[in-house]
Amino acid sequence: PHSTHNDWLNCDSCHVKLFLPAAGVNNLNMSEVVKGNACGVCHGKVAFPLNDCARCHKPKQELQKIKADTPNKVNVIDKKSDKKGESKPKP
Numbered sequence: 001p002h003s004t005h006n007d008w009l010n011c012d013s014c015h016v017k018l019f020l021p022a023a024g025v026n027n028l029n030m031s032e033v034v035k036g037n038a039c040g041v042c043h044g045k046v047a048f049p050l051n052d053c054a055r056c057h058k059p060k061q062e063l064q065k066i067k068a069d070t071p072n073k074v075n076v077i078d079k080k081s082d083k084k085g086e087s088k089p090k091p
Contacts (some may be wrong), residue, residue, distance in 0.1 A: 001056060062076075 005014070015021040018041055026038070033040035034050065043051040 011021070018038060019026045028038055032038050033043065036044075039056075041048065048055055
């Protein structure tokens, strides 16, 4: 999402009060965003709403390719699991 913000925001709009300026060090999760932290400082208020998921979230196959291309920088969490890589038992 960095490049989509560069054209119209200054670096200090987000760094360092919201995000540290280094790849792979910011732990982003939707529970924090919904609480109004991280991306949620703007999104849902002055930027597009939080229920427009496809604006940020990519199909699982695309996320897996991104993770493979940038190891240790992208966390892909499977929605069918509680934790990274651990499947939930089927009911």
